[in-house]
Amino acid sequence: MRAYFMILTFATALLMLFPFSVKAEYPEAGMPKAERGMLELKVWDSRGRDVLPLGGEWEFYHSRLLVPADFPVTNAPEPAFINVPGVWGGQEVSGKALSNQGYGTYRLQLRIPETLRGQTLGLRIPSVATAYRLWIDGNFTASNGVVGTDRESMEPRNVPKVVYFKPESSCVELMVQVSNFVQRKGGMWQAMEFGTAEQVAHRRDIRVFYEVFITGSLIIMTIYHLALYFARQKDRASLYFACLSFLIALRTMVLGETLAVSFFPWVRWEWAVKIEYMTAGLALYFLLLFIYTHYPREVHRMAVRWTEFVTICFTLLVLAFPARVYTQIFYIYQYGFVLPLVLYIIFVYIRAARRGREGSVSNLIGLLGLGASIIHDQLFYSFLISTGDWIPFGFLFFLLTQSFHLSLRFSRAFTREEKLSSDLRLLNESLEEKIRERTYALQKTNLELEQVNRELSRKEQFRLRLLSNISHELMTPLTSLKGYIMAIVEGVIPANNTKYWDILRAKTLFLEHMIVDLFELTRLETRQIRFQMIEEPIIPLMKNLYLKYELEMRSKGLQFDLELPEDRNVDWNGLVAVVDAVRIEQVFSNLISNAQRYIPEGGRIVVKVELKYAEPANQTVVIQVTDTGPGIADMEIEHIFERYYRGSDLKKRQESGSGLGLAICKEIMAIHQGSIGVYSELGKGSTFYFSIGVYNQSESGAEKNDS
Numbered sequence: 001m002r003a004y005f006m007i008l009t010f011a012t013a014l015l016m017l018f019p020f021s022v023k024a025e026y027p028e029a030g031m032p033k034a035e036r037g038m039l040e041l042k043v044w045d046s047r048g049r050d051v052l053p054l055g056g057e058w059e060f061y062h063s064r065l066l067v068p069a070d071f072p073v074t075n076a077p078e079p080a081f082i083n084v085p086g087v088w089g090g091q092e093v094s095g096k097a098l099s100n101q102g103y104g105t106y107r108l109q110l111r112i113p114e115t116l117r118g119q120t121l122g123l124r125i126p127s128v129a130t131a132y133r134l135w136i137d138g139n140f141t142a143s144n145g146v147v148g149t150d151r152e153s154m155e156p157r158n159v160p161k162v163v164y165f166k167p168e169s170s171c172v173e174l175m176v177q178v179s180n181f182v183q184r185k186g187g188m189w190q191a192m193e194f195g196t197a198e199q200v201a202h203r204r205d206i207r208v209f210y211e212v213f214i215t216g217s218l219i220i221m222t223i224y225h226l227a228l229y230f231a232r233q234k235d236r237a238s239l240y241f242a243c244l245s246f247l248i249a250l251r252t253m254v255l256g257e258t259l260a261v262s263f264f265p266w267v268r269w270e271w272a273v274k275i276e277y278m279t280a281g282l283a284l285y286f287l288l289l290f291i292y293t294h295y296p297r298e299v300h301r302m303a304v305r306w307t308e309f310v311t312i313c314f315t316l317l318v319l320a321f322p323a324r325v326y327t328q329i330f331y332i333y334q335y336g337f338v339l340p341l342v343l344y345i346i347f348v349y350i351r352a353a354r355r356g357r358e359g360s361v362s363n364l365i366g367l368l369g370l371g372a373s374i375i376h377d378q379l380f381y382s383f384l385i386s387t388g389d390w391i392p393f394g395f396l397f398f399l400l401t402q403s404f405h406l407s408l409r410f411s412r413a414f415t416r417e418e419k420l421s422s423d424l425r426l427l428n429e430s431l432e433e434k435i436r437e438r439t440y441a442l443q444k445t446n447l448e449l450e451q452v453n454r455e456l457s458r459k460e461q462f463r464l465r466l467l468s469n470i471s472h473e474l475m476t477p478l479t480s481l482k483g484y485i486m487a488i489v490e491g492v493i494p495a496n497n498t499k500y501w502d503i504l505r506a507k508t509l510f511l512e513h514m515i516v517d518l519f520e521l522t523r524l525e526t527r528q529i530r531f532q533m534i535e536e537p538i539i540p541l542m543k544n545l546y547l548k549y550e551l552e553m554r555s556k557g558l559q560f561d562l563e564l565p566e567d568r569n570v571d572w573n574g575l576v577a578v579v580d581a582v583r584i585e586q587v588f589s590n591l592i593s594n595a596q597r598y599i600p601e602g603g604r605i606v607v608k609v610e611l612k613y614a615e616p617a618n619q620t621v622v623i624q625v626t627d628t629g630p631g632i633a634d635m636e637i638e639h640i641f642e643r644y645y646r647g648s649d650l651k652k653r654q655e656s657g658s659g660l661g662l663a664i665c666k667e668i669m670a671i672h673q674g675s676i677g678v679y680s681e682l683g684k685g686s687t688f689y690f691s692i693g694v695y696n697q698s699e700s701g702a703e704k705n706d707s
């Protein structure tokens with residue numbers, strides 16, 4: 001925002017400074033003025049910067065092309081007087097109103113102070129409409145175009161010139177022949193400027209410098225905005241702006257110091273004037289288009305169409321006809337079209353500013369400057385005021401504000417774009433985060449679903465297995481039970497014989513036992529039982545189990561012994577296994593009760609606990625239950641862990657249980673990731689064993705062999 005105001009201030013300063021540099025062109029109150037063809041210069045400041053506009057009453061000989069030779073004192077023609085600067089039109093000579101078309105001779109006697117005698121003096125001849133010849137002190141000094149008495153014999157040209165001369169006396173005689181048959185204004189409409197050679201040269205340099213500066217600035221703006229447009233063709237504002245700058249640059253080059261004619265002498269007067277008039281109309285048209293792209297809601301489409309139409313007509317008119325035609329009707333174009341359009345544009349800007357449109361305040365400021373310069377120049381070219389050509393500065397000021405507005409728009413768009421992309425990045429990041437969260441939640445739900453699924457399928461398995469087990473295994477005892485009951489009912493067996501009732505009771509107990517075991521096994525197989533796995537010191541656990549059953553065994557007249565490992569280097573109490581102690585007891589008691597069932601009276605059961613060092617990180621405790629029973633035949637060994645296997649010996653079968661005990665033990669050990677097995681010698685006894693992974697609690701937890 002600060003830069004913005006700095007540019008505005010700079011532009012305003014430029015605009016305000018320039019009039020001072022051109023002020024000397026116009027006679028100010030108190031400055032010496034020509035009276036009745038004579039200009040008295042009493043003093044002259046040679047060191048000052050100011051030049052003197054030779055304004056006032058010049059002698060004028062209408063419709064006569066005189067030369068210095070026509071002026072010996074005696075036969076001097078009767079002079080009339082005319083105001084300089086000023087066009088012929090509207091002035092009177094000898095009671096006759098002058099026309100802008102015609103020819104005549106101007107004459108001025110300039111009395112200079114003694115100090116200037118012998119010095120080189122300068123005269124700057126600005127725009128004279130539209131051809132002249134100049135004599136100083138009787139010497140032909142300069143000309144522009146060809147002076148003639150009608151349209152055919154004259155040739156217009158407009159290039160400001162500077163001439164230098166050395167006066168021999170204190171009275172300098174200036175004679176200028178002027179003719180105009182080619183355009184609306186005729187005569188010396190700008191005043192010649194007088195001063196020392198340095199003063200005049202300096203004045204010219206300053207003007208050339210300013211015009212080159214303005215033209216250069218405008219051309220750079222043109223190139224810059226054209227580049228912007230080609231980089232982003234969607235944005236037409238840059239294109240319109242480039243056209244506008246270029247047109248003003250072109251116009252500046254054919255006005256004032258007519259840089260175009262100085263640089264390119266082949267540019268003919270007619271074309272220079274065509275450029276001057278066409279660029280004005282076209283520039284206004286592009287200005288309106290430019291404003292329209294910014295404020296489409298504030299500019300009426302009809303205004304654009306109408307401007308387009310008038311501009312095309314006027315441009316064609318300028319192209320098709322010579323200057324004397326279109327410059328005559330320029331007033332109509334000026335007051336009928338340009339002025340209302342400028343007012344309309346100001347109205348649009350005020351409207352945009354009131355509606356708070358982007359950049360409208362800066363536009364308004366720029367436009368007011370430009371508007372002021374246009375109105376000023378309208379007055380200048382219409383000879384209502386006599387100060388210089390302000391439009392280029394007005395335009396430079398306006399274009400600077402517009403260009404600044406454009407760049408502000410670009411930078412705002414860029415800032416918006418930056419914000420959008422950062423928002424997008426944030427959104428993306430939060431999206432990724434959301435996706436991660438959702439994926440995690442989905443994975444969790446999936447896992448839960450899988451678990452529920454597994455649970456469900458286990459339950460289903462359990463149901464099916466139980467059903468098949470029950471139907472398979474309970475049928476036989478039920479049929480036998482039914483047989484006995486039928487026999488009692490039918491009187492085949494006497495009902496008062498208690499022996500049969502005992503059999504019936506044993507059978508129902510067996511059935512009950514069977515059902516309990518079946519349930520247990522099925523639950524184990526389908527993992528329906530939750531194990532309470534905790535770290536247990538395995539040796540104390542086995543010792544306690546042994547002690548728990550010791551009394552019962554011994555009371556049955558059996559020898560019941562415990563053998564523990566004896567290595568003193570091992571911390572036996574620190575050896576732990578992750579087990580469900582209740583289930584381990586179930587295995588232990590099953591093996592003990594099987595052994596006690598099969599050994600004869602006085603037989604021996606030995607419980608032995610051993611540590612196997614398979615690997616340091618994979619130690620195993622093996623618990624053996626050895627009995628002095630009948631042993632198991634090799635062919636049976638492979639079957640005894642199967643469910644319902646109760647041995648081949650019929651007598652033994654009578655004594656045995658459901659045939660599910662070892663199958664249950666096998667399942668329990670599988671869940672503990674341990675093993676169970678037997679080795680036996682027929683007639684000598686059997687050794688059942690089960691093993692569990694253990695680790696030393698004092699060692700690293702990483703070596704845990706958890707089940």
Ligand code: ADP
Nearest residue numbers: 594595598640646647656657658659660661662
């Ligand atoms: P049960 O409940 O019928 O004993 P088990 O699964 O416990 O069922 O045993 C299956 C079979 O293994 C038994 O019927 C028996 O033939 C044999 N058996 C089990 N333990 C011993 C043992 N200590 N000595 C000899 N045979 C055994």
